[in-house]
Amino acid sequence: MIKKVLQYIFLGLAVYAGIVFLVINFYKDDPRAMAWKDREAFNKRFISKLKPNAEMELDTVLDNLGSPDLTYVKSDKEYVYQIVFYRTQLMKPDGITTQDECTGMLFKNGQLILWGAGAIVAYEKALNNVTN
Template structure:
Protein backbone atom coordinates (compact mmCIF):
# COMPACT_ATOMS: atom_id res chain seq x y z
CA UNK A 1 0.00 0.00 0.00
CA UNK A 2 2.85 2.39 0.85
CA UNK A 3 4.52 1.69 -2.51
CA UNK A 4 1.30 2.45 -4.40
CA UNK A 5 0.89 5.72 -2.51
CA UNK A 6 4.51 6.67 -3.20
CA UNK A 7 4.09 5.99 -6.95
CA UNK A 8 0.89 8.07 -7.03
CA UNK A 9 2.55 10.99 -5.24
CA UNK A 10 5.60 10.92 -7.52
CA UNK A 11 3.58 10.58 -10.73
CA UNK A 12 1.15 13.44 -10.00
CA UNK A 13 3.52 16.28 -11.04
CA UNK A 14 4.20 14.49 -14.32
CA UNK A 15 0.51 14.49 -15.18
CA UNK A 16 -0.10 18.16 -14.46
CA UNK A 17 2.08 19.67 -17.23
CA UNK A 18 0.38 21.97 -19.72
CA UNK A 19 2.81 22.41 -22.60
CA UNK A 20 5.37 20.03 -24.03
CA UNK A 21 7.60 21.31 -26.80
CA UNK A 22 8.30 18.82 -29.58
CA UNK A 23 11.32 19.33 -31.81
CA UNK A 24 9.54 18.47 -35.07
CA UNK A 25 7.41 21.63 -35.23
CA UNK A 26 4.56 20.43 -33.04
CA UNK A 27 3.38 21.57 -29.63
CA UNK A 28 1.30 19.40 -27.36
CA UNK A 29 -1.17 21.20 -25.10
CA UNK A 30 -3.11 19.62 -22.28
CA UNK A 31 -6.14 21.72 -23.22
CA UNK A 32 -6.29 20.23 -26.72
CA UNK A 33 -7.30 16.85 -25.29
CA UNK A 34 -9.89 18.27 -22.89
CA UNK A 35 -13.23 18.16 -24.67
CA UNK A 36 -14.42 21.61 -25.72
CA UNK A 37 -11.55 23.68 -24.27
CA UNK A 38 -9.51 23.62 -27.46
CA UNK A 39 -12.52 24.66 -29.52
CA UNK A 40 -13.07 27.62 -27.20
CA UNK A 41 -9.39 28.59 -27.39
CA UNK A 42 -9.38 28.42 -31.19
CA UNK A 43 -12.58 30.47 -31.37
CA UNK A 44 -11.23 33.07 -28.93
CA UNK A 45 -8.00 33.37 -30.95
CA UNK A 46 -9.94 33.82 -34.21
CA UNK A 47 -12.10 36.49 -32.59
CA UNK A 48 -9.11 38.39 -31.22
CA UNK A 49 -7.27 38.21 -34.55
CA UNK A 50 -10.31 39.52 -36.44
CA UNK A 51 -10.36 42.58 -34.15
CA UNK A 52 -6.71 43.51 -34.70
CA UNK A 53 -5.78 46.67 -36.58
CA UNK A 54 -2.77 47.22 -38.78
CA UNK A 55 -0.05 49.02 -36.89
CA UNK A 56 -0.91 47.43 -33.54
CA UNK A 57 2.17 47.20 -31.32
CA UNK A 58 3.80 43.78 -30.89
CA UNK A 59 3.75 43.94 -27.08
CA UNK A 60 0.07 44.89 -26.89
CA UNK A 61 -0.80 41.86 -29.03
CA UNK A 62 1.28 39.61 -26.77
CA UNK A 63 -0.50 41.07 -23.75
CA UNK A 64 -3.98 40.36 -25.17
CA UNK A 65 -3.32 36.72 -26.18
CA UNK A 66 -2.09 33.67 -24.34
CA UNK A 67 1.39 32.39 -25.16
CA UNK A 68 1.80 31.85 -28.92
CA UNK A 69 2.20 28.27 -30.13
CA UNK A 70 5.22 29.26 -32.24
CA UNK A 71 7.32 32.38 -32.80
CA UNK A 72 9.79 33.40 -35.46
CA UNK A 73 12.16 36.34 -35.84
CA UNK A 74 13.76 37.34 -39.14
CA UNK A 75 15.90 40.25 -40.25
CA UNK A 76 15.52 41.07 -43.92
CA UNK A 77 17.49 44.05 -45.13
CA UNK A 78 17.03 46.83 -42.60
CA UNK A 79 13.73 45.46 -41.26
CA UNK A 80 13.08 43.04 -38.42
CA UNK A 81 10.05 40.76 -38.79
CA UNK A 82 8.43 38.89 -35.91
CA UNK A 83 5.81 36.22 -36.47
CA UNK A 84 3.48 34.91 -33.77
CA UNK A 85 1.46 31.76 -34.48
CA UNK A 86 -1.82 31.25 -32.62
CA UNK A 87 -3.92 28.08 -32.84
CA UNK A 88 -7.13 28.81 -34.77
CA UNK A 89 -8.27 25.52 -36.33
CA UNK A 90 -7.83 21.79 -35.92
CA UNK A 91 -6.82 19.71 -38.93
CA UNK A 92 -5.28 16.61 -37.41
CA UNK A 93 -7.26 15.92 -34.19
CA UNK A 94 -4.18 14.33 -32.66
CA UNK A 95 -3.79 16.52 -29.59
CA UNK A 96 -0.83 18.38 -31.10
CA UNK A 97 -0.74 21.82 -32.65
CA UNK A 98 1.21 22.32 -35.86
CA UNK A 99 1.85 25.55 -37.76
CA UNK A 100 -0.77 24.65 -40.37
CA UNK A 101 -3.36 24.78 -37.56
CA UNK A 102 -2.30 28.30 -36.61
CA UNK A 103 -2.75 31.79 -37.99
CA UNK A 104 0.49 33.75 -38.29
CA UNK A 105 0.55 37.39 -37.15
CA UNK A 106 3.32 39.28 -38.93
CA UNK A 107 5.04 42.32 -37.41
CA UNK A 108 7.54 44.59 -39.12
CA UNK A 109 9.66 46.62 -36.73
CA UNK A 110 7.24 45.73 -33.88
CA UNK A 111 4.09 46.88 -35.75
CA UNK A 112 1.44 44.52 -37.12
CA UNK A 113 1.52 44.49 -40.93
CA UNK A 114 -0.94 41.64 -41.45
CA UNK A 115 -1.93 38.09 -40.60
CA UNK A 116 -2.47 34.85 -42.47
CA UNK A 117 -0.66 33.33 -45.41
CA UNK A 118 -0.81 36.50 -47.53
CA UNK A 119 1.05 38.42 -44.82
CA UNK A 120 3.65 35.64 -44.61
CA UNK A 121 4.15 35.84 -48.39
CA UNK A 122 5.21 39.47 -47.96
CA UNK A 123 8.28 38.54 -45.93
CA UNK A 124 9.36 35.36 -47.75
Protein backbone atom coordinates (compact mmCIF):
# COMPACT_ATOMS: atom_id res chain seq x y z
CA MET A 1 0.00 0.00 0.00
CA ILE A 2 2.71 2.50 0.97
CA LYS A 3 4.75 1.41 -2.03
CA LYS A 4 1.85 2.27 -4.38
CA VAL A 5 1.36 5.68 -2.73
CA LEU A 6 5.07 6.44 -3.14
CA GLN A 7 4.89 5.39 -6.79
CA TYR A 8 2.00 7.80 -7.41
CA ILE A 9 3.84 10.62 -5.63
CA PHE A 10 6.98 9.94 -7.65
CA LEU A 11 4.97 9.77 -10.89
CA GLY A 12 3.22 13.05 -10.04
CA LEU A 13 6.52 14.78 -9.31
CA ALA A 14 8.02 13.45 -12.55
CA VAL A 15 5.05 14.73 -14.61
CA TYR A 16 5.25 18.10 -12.82
CA ALA A 17 9.00 18.37 -13.47
CA GLY A 18 8.43 17.50 -17.13
CA ILE A 19 5.77 20.20 -17.55
CA VAL A 20 7.97 22.80 -15.81
CA PHE A 21 10.90 21.86 -18.07
CA LEU A 22 8.77 22.22 -21.22
CA VAL A 23 7.32 25.57 -20.16
CA ILE A 24 10.70 27.05 -19.23
CA ASN A 25 12.41 25.90 -22.42
CA PHE A 26 9.71 26.27 -25.05
CA TYR A 27 7.22 28.92 -23.90
CA LYS A 28 7.97 32.29 -25.49
CA ASP A 29 7.37 35.34 -23.31
CA ASP A 30 4.67 37.63 -24.67
CA PRO A 31 5.32 41.25 -23.70
CA ARG A 32 1.69 42.19 -24.41
CA ALA A 33 0.49 39.83 -21.68
CA MET A 34 2.96 41.06 -19.06
CA ALA A 35 2.35 43.46 -16.22
CA TRP A 36 4.12 46.78 -16.82
CA LYS A 37 6.89 46.05 -14.27
CA ASP A 38 7.60 42.68 -15.84
CA ARG A 39 7.58 44.19 -19.32
CA GLU A 40 10.06 46.90 -18.27
CA ALA A 41 12.41 44.25 -16.89
CA PHE A 42 11.94 42.09 -20.01
CA ASN A 43 12.69 45.06 -22.32
CA LYS A 44 15.74 46.07 -20.31
CA ARG A 45 17.08 42.50 -20.29
CA PHE A 46 16.57 42.09 -24.06
CA ILE A 47 18.24 45.42 -24.88
CA SER A 48 21.14 44.77 -22.51
CA LYS A 49 21.93 41.54 -24.39
CA LEU A 50 22.38 43.33 -27.72
CA LYS A 51 25.91 43.29 -29.09
CA PRO A 52 27.59 45.92 -31.28
CA ASN A 53 27.65 45.07 -34.99
CA ALA A 54 24.94 42.46 -34.47
CA GLU A 55 22.70 42.17 -37.49
CA MET A 56 19.21 42.84 -36.16
CA GLU A 57 16.18 43.97 -38.10
CA LEU A 58 13.18 45.95 -36.92
CA ASP A 59 10.88 42.95 -37.46
CA THR A 60 13.01 40.84 -35.10
CA VAL A 61 12.79 43.49 -32.38
CA LEU A 62 9.04 43.81 -32.86
CA ASP A 63 8.63 40.02 -32.67
CA ASN A 64 10.57 39.89 -29.41
CA LEU A 65 9.46 43.08 -27.65
CA GLY A 66 6.06 43.74 -29.19
CA SER A 67 4.83 47.18 -30.15
CA PRO A 68 7.06 50.05 -29.05
CA ASP A 69 5.86 52.55 -26.49
CA LEU A 70 6.92 55.47 -28.72
CA THR A 71 8.12 55.60 -32.31
CA TYR A 72 9.24 58.26 -34.78
CA VAL A 73 10.09 57.93 -38.48
CA LYS A 74 11.80 60.23 -40.92
CA SER A 75 12.76 59.44 -44.49
CA ASP A 76 14.40 60.99 -47.49
CA LYS A 77 15.00 59.62 -50.98
CA GLU A 78 17.74 57.27 -49.81
CA TYR A 79 17.17 56.35 -46.15
CA VAL A 80 14.39 55.67 -43.69
CA TYR A 81 15.33 56.45 -40.08
CA GLN A 82 13.09 55.03 -37.39
CA ILE A 83 13.61 55.30 -33.68
CA VAL A 84 11.52 53.11 -31.41
CA PHE A 85 11.34 53.50 -27.66
CA TYR A 86 10.68 50.72 -25.16
CA ARG A 87 10.06 51.57 -21.53
CA THR A 88 12.88 50.29 -19.34
CA GLN A 89 12.64 52.43 -16.20
CA LEU A 90 9.72 54.09 -14.45
CA MET A 91 10.36 57.73 -13.53
CA LYS A 92 6.92 58.96 -12.52
CA PRO A 93 3.99 56.61 -11.86
CA ASP A 94 1.44 58.72 -13.73
CA GLY A 95 0.28 56.18 -16.33
CA ILE A 96 1.99 58.07 -19.17
CA THR A 97 5.11 56.71 -20.84
CA THR A 98 7.60 59.46 -21.62
CA GLN A 99 10.84 59.34 -23.59
CA ASP A 100 13.00 59.62 -20.45
CA GLU A 101 11.47 56.36 -19.19
CA CYS A 102 12.49 54.53 -22.36
CA THR A 103 15.52 53.22 -24.19
CA GLY A 104 15.70 54.21 -27.83
CA MET A 105 16.65 51.91 -30.67
CA LEU A 106 17.60 53.54 -33.98
CA PHE A 107 17.03 51.75 -37.27
CA LYS A 108 18.29 52.79 -40.68
CA ASN A 109 16.37 51.13 -43.50
CA GLY A 110 15.11 48.53 -41.04
CA GLN A 111 18.55 47.60 -39.64
CA LEU A 112 19.45 48.34 -36.03
CA ILE A 113 22.39 50.73 -35.97
CA LEU A 114 22.37 52.19 -32.45
CA TRP A 115 20.55 51.97 -29.11
CA GLY A 116 20.58 53.79 -25.82
CA ALA A 117 21.22 57.50 -25.26
CA GLY A 118 23.30 57.76 -28.44
CA ALA A 119 20.34 56.65 -30.55
CA ILE A 120 18.41 59.84 -29.77
CA VAL A 121 21.39 62.05 -30.64
CA ALA A 122 22.04 60.16 -33.88
CA TYR A 123 18.34 60.35 -34.84
CA GLU A 124 18.33 64.11 -34.30
CA LYS A 125 21.47 64.46 -36.44
CA ALA A 126 19.83 62.34 -39.14
CA LEU A 127 16.77 64.62 -39.00
CA ASN A 128 18.98 67.65 -39.55
CA ASN A 129 20.65 65.97 -42.53
CA VAL A 130 17.34 64.91 -44.04
CA THR A 131 15.72 68.34 -43.70
CA ASN A 132 18.76 70.25 -45.01
